[in-house]
Amino acid sequence: MNPHDFTWIFALGIVGSICDAFGIGANDVANSFASSVSSGSLTLAQACIIAVFTEFLGAFLLGSNTAETIKGGILSVDLFVPQPELLMLGMLCALVGSAAWVIFASKKGIPVSTTHSIVGAIMGVGIAAFGGGAIQWGYSGVAKIITSWFVSPVAAGIVTSIIYLPTRYIILENPNSLERGIKAIPVYFFFTSLIGAFYIIYKGAPGTEAAKMSIGVVIGISVGVACVVTAFSWVFFVKWLRRRVIGKENIRWYHLPVVHFVKYRPAPEPVVEQSTEVSSELESGGEVDGKMHTGSKNLSDEVDCEVDTDAQLNETDGASKYSPAAIAKRLKYYALRGVKKDVRNLNNKKLADVHEAARKFNDDTEYLFSFLQIITACLASFSHGSNDVANAAGPIASIYDIWKTAKVDVSGKAPVPMWILAMAGVAIDVGLLTFGYHVMRKLGNGVTYLSPSRGFSAELGTSLTVLTASKIGLPVSTTHCITGAIAAIGLCNGNVRALNWKMLGWCFLSWIITLPIAGLTAGLLFAFGSNAPNKFF
Template sequence: MMNPFDYTWMFGLTTAVAFMDAYGIGANDVANSFATSVASGSLSLGQACIVACFTEFLGAFLLGANTADTIKGGILSVSRFAETPELLMLCMTCALTGSAFWVIFATSRGWPVSTTHSIVGAVIGVGIAAFGGNSINWGWKGVGQIICSWFLSPILAGIISAIIYSITKYGILRRKDSVKWALRIIPAYFFFTTAIEAFYLIYKGAPGTKASKMSVGAIVGIAFGIGAFFALFAIFFFCPWLKRRVVGREELKWYHIFVIPFVGPRLSKTTMPETDVAIHSETISSGSSDNKEFPTDTKEDGVVQTNEIDESPKVISIKDKILNVLLHGVRKDVRNLGSSHVKSVHDAAEIYDSDVEYMFSFLQVITACMASFAHGSNDVSNAVGPLSSVYQIWKTAEVDLTNKVPVPLWILAYGGFAIDVGLATYGYKIMRVLGNNITLFTPTRGFSAELGAALTVLTCTKLGLPVSTTHCITGATAAVGLCNGKMSAVNWKMLAWCFFSWILTLPVAGLGAGLLFSFAAYAPSILG
């Protein structure tokens, strides 16, 4: 008979393993939100990591569910553990361990996988090990939905993204005077983008608020009001700033957007500012593998650094060594891929006016931030849900038969922090794959893919359909690539590897977690 605060060692172990799982979520899943922004040049990898650290953490801490499923997906009934709560603690510990190791391993191989499906697969494994195969819900409400989502998610996201990009392509990019058309239509994009995202975030129902009880009409009214505000902002601030910066070639900084009516004429420039977006087409299309930001080769001992221009050895200070270690994850080139096959994929893509592409970079960053905020509020439960369950059992020695467990704020903050660490140190692996390794990305393409994927996830989640953010952004990426009108504009070999990793997720995570549980539960004991 278990008593409160028994098995403290297991609670401590689960806390450590939950950090690993959240770390894997940050390294693998957060790339879903920012990979296209980095690939298109709208954000550098370092900027994306800084922004994501705030959006992911705030999403997890402020809107992370105040309750979570004890067993993700309801594929295994918690009533089986009513008499043995300590057994549920062991199941959650093993499930988190199996999920964490698979996600981190997949990340090391550059495979974008669903962290939700990983924890579900791990629960399936421990359920079979504990109670046999009949204990798992294999029907539509269980495993059947997960298998369906392998096909449903990418197709739906791809269709929506293709529609958004096609409107942009024929409404702006292919117009004779595309810059003027962009300035005219961008306020409408601001309106629809912010209104749609606001509607879904409110309609979903933020925890701790009465949003879920509001009528659809009230939510639509609020969303339209938010959209109108941002459209007016675009008309009176953003577009005038864009016109002066892009058409007038004036020396303007990003913060001048908010005071542009009061900013006097600036010295004109003969060329566009050398932003990543402005030179993106030339840099990516060249297929160069040179790292433009870090054109140096460092010896393995980290003592001598040789520059490509000045070949004289330079001694690196201890401070620089520490910075190189701490910033290792953000000093990676994830845009310029030197493979001849990837170069041929990029060459098959249409290149449009870089000034117009630059105009969409701000919209793309907004969409990425919203997607990241939503991701932090949703997927943090994959790690903190099992941890909260173990914590609750450790405190009360009881199993909540409603399959819902409260999530303390410290656990939400803990999970949000681990997600940020995973992104900053290892997220570059997946950003390479979901970025320019599948197709050529520009701000208009990235904006379309991000918005299409976000709409698919939010809609299907509200309808109760199982979808994965990873699967959605992968399908959206492929669809936007196909909008070039050429099959060769998509890296089908990389897509095949992505799909293969999705199929492997359930059995591999389940096998690892099941074996670990069997080893712990059925091992010989001298205690009898």
């Protein structure tokens, strides 16, 4: 082939990459925020707003300059050197196969590994092109992925338990839990900010000096950052919490930096008849009068609400149905539909026994951990955007490189232009905003009852596990880790009925079938395309 041949593959590859990134947002990003939303630390809308920025910035700023086009050395790239266009077609089929499975799984609310999905798709392409001998079946390839099905959830579960159990026995179960919690908050801020700073610095922005720092320098800077954050929390945040939670003052978040100078602000008088706005806030588990509430709508009520809304949208008659105002109203409804869902399942009758078996603690003490959980959710989202964007960006980068040079880079890596990272980052955000609620609903309180302290422990345990394992060479998956962390939280209740074992079974089954389904889809597409009749002139 010559440079710029097979432009149609390049064009379709862009579409496939966007679809795959959309699936990543709907599945991977959704399960990153599931515990924050399910515990009530964030509303679904707030989580989406935060993720829009953290995911995009992680993908755009810290997305690697080079992405592994053949993840984990699964396929021997040199087999495609005689016909570079076949690798272009293979990467296109891999993107389509991966995107199709991830989007389908997201629709069903099943958390799957998007990394394993693209790997399975590439395996299918390799088998269809050159047979099973083209695949690395040993521990350096497929066996390592299978190992991660067991290592990821177990490792994350152990780390999460180590974080949560001391919190439960030392703070939550103490008769004076609120006072103990407020005193312990700076310590939690220290370790949370230490882990976050270490990860971001150690990851390093590609091409900057941060990527060349020694481990000692990274640790030193991380400790310094953690000390500053801890000092701020000790001086300002603890005082703010005492006034807001213990004193019940009407003090707002923007008073935090000047909390020592703000005069006494009494809480507003309780209103007998709640306004529609406040009632709506309570139903969605939002914040009213400075306190988190855990109310939520029943899923059946949500369905009825959606039907009523659709009826209202269609109640316009004649030409008014197509007026600019009516069209704008309809567009707004469908644009925001994905962030107005109930994903907490607190009144779900099928999960009532699971939630009832979980131990409940003081609401005010739990509220203390909401702020920490928001930080860990942002960290998980930022790191996810910087890492997993390669699942969608890597294959299209390979297609683009071959399209420009008409050669196969045998290193298995290709430079990733910034426009590809930006494109994938935007598609990830759209996937979360429009489709992410499916996975959040199933993975959150659908597995076990989650509160802010539980959700914080699960997210911090997942981040710490992924960070540590990736640096020492253990095969882990973020999706598998957060699932294992949430399961461990359920087991920490000391009651096996506090876990939805059926949901966990479906999760594990989805991990197993991801490789063959994505691989079969991509392999069949490649076999069809590569063996199609050609028209010669």
